[in-house]
Amino acid sequence: MSAADAVLEERRDRRPAMFHRALVTGGQAVDRMAVGFVALAAALWVSDAYFRPALAHQLSASQIVLVEDALITLCFLPAIRRIWRELRHLSRRQWLALIVIALGAQAFATVLFTRSLSYAFSTGAAPNLSVEYEVYLLYLLQPIFGVALARIVLGERRKPYFWGLAAIALVGVYLIVFPQHLTAPFASIQHGQLVAAGFVLGAVVLWASGTVFGRYALFGVSFVTTAAMRFALALPALFVLNLVSGGAAALTGFSLGQLPSFVGIALIPGLVAMLLYYRALASTPASLATIAELAYPCALFLVFTLPAPVGLGAPLQGLQVVGAILLVVAVTSLNMVRRRGVVNAAGAHRRLAPTSVSA
Numbered sequence: 001m002s003a004a005d006a007v008l009e010e011r012r013d014r015r016p017a018m019f020h021r022a023l024v025t026g027g028q029a030v031d032r033m034a035v036g037f038v039a040l041a042a043a044l045w046v047s048d049a050y051f052r053p054a055l056a057h058q059l060s061a062s063q064i065v066l067v068e069d070a071l072i073t074l075c076f077l078p079a080i081r082r083i084w085r086e087l088r089h090l091s092r093r094q095w096l097a098l099i100v101i102a103l104g105a106q107a108f109a110t111v112l113f114t115r116s117l118s119y120a121f122s123t124g125a126a127p128n129l130s131v132e133y134e135v136y137l138l139y140l141l142q143p144i145f146g147v148a149l150a151r152i153v154l155g156e157r158r159k160p161y162f163w164g165l166a167a168i169a170l171v172g173v174y175l176i177v178f179p180q181h182l183t184a185p186f187a188s189i190q191h192g193q194l195v196a197a198g199f200v201l202g203a204v205v206l207w208a209s210g211t212v213f214g215r216y217a218l219f220g221v222s223f224v225t226t227a228a229m230r231f232a233l234a235l236p237a238l239f240v241l242n243l244v245s246g247g248a249a250a251l252t253g254f255s256l257g258q259l260p261s262f263v264g265i266a267l268i269p270g271l272v273a274m275l276l277y278y279r280a281l282a283s284t285p286a287s288l289a290t291i292a293e294l295a296y297p298c299a300l301f302l303v304f305t306l307p308a309p310v311g312l313g314a315p316l317q318g319l320q321v322v323g324a325i326l327l328v329v330a331v332t333s334l335n336m337v338r339r340r341g342v343v344n345a346a347g348a349h350r351r352l353a354p355t356s357v358s359a
Contacts (some may be wrong), residue, residue: 034280038277073228076227083229098229105209133184134185146287153212166291172298176298179319227274
């Protein structure tokens with residue numbers, strides 16, 4: 001072997017080791033800044049605003065979610081052997097956790113939230129601001145449900161200073177969502193729509209349970225398997241929901257011209273964001289994750305200030321900037337105190353993680 005061949009052989013041998021080191025380094029970075037990465041993943045969910053408008057003029061929301069879910073499920077096929085090995089050893093309770101994530105957080109929560117907004121934006125009518133305020137105000141209850149469920153399901157206990165940081169995050173998001181009329185959401189509750197309130201409350205409870213049961217599922221399976229099953233198990237339910245709501249017509253209206261937008265939605269706010277979310281959630285107590293997920297409404301309303309078609313061209317308010325700063329400070333602080341035991345979840349795995357069932 002010549003000297004040149006020896007050098008090339010040495011470089012080829014180094015590549016797997018370099019790739020492994022890069023993965024390890026990346027994983028350590030996620031572990032150190034886990035709460036921040038949960039917030040980043042939640043903010044990435046908003047990126048579908050870039051791809052969705054072109055589809056929304058041709059398809060219903062449920063049709064878009066169905067195709068998005070199917071494409072993401074296909075993306076996990078290369079990992080099917082690894083996923084199957086993990087699934088063979090799941091207990092009934094672990095399967096139940098994955099089903100709650102798929103049917104609740106992925107399928108039904110989206111439908112319920114969309115229905116709630118339909119009462120504020122009826123076809124051919126002016127927007128009903130009272131209902132819109134009501135919907136977004138009740139949406140902000142999601143962290144409260146998440147913290148409560150984390151205590152009930154996972155046995156998480158919070159130290160007193162957790163509540164102060166959580167309050168700062170909630171105040172920050174409130175300023176972002178309602179910068180012009182700070183008291184209007186509370187005044188609008190009395191003029192709101194009871195059915196819309198029921199729908200949005202159902203959605204936020206399901207999303208909160210998705211966070212808690214996602215954390216629970218990660219005790220027994222990898223973040224890749226958790227993400228894959230979220231979409232794969234939701235697919236049959238979404239198919240049935242489309243048939244129930246639209247009949248055979250729900251399976252029409254698709255074209256090849258829609259493929260770039262579907263791929264964009266599936267890859268960025270879908271596959272990449274959810275993989276990052278579950279990787280970070282594996283190192284984040286559910287009580288902290290549910291606060292970090294407030295980055296989603298924060299990013300959503302900041303995107304509204306962008307020009308059309310991505311945003312609504314709304315002016316950026318000073319209070320929104322203040323709110324964004326408060327949220328960043330709260331999430332960063334929660335990440336710093338995470339290692340100091342701000343949430344005591346030491347007994348969660350011992351108390352709840354079921355014994356694996358051997359195949």
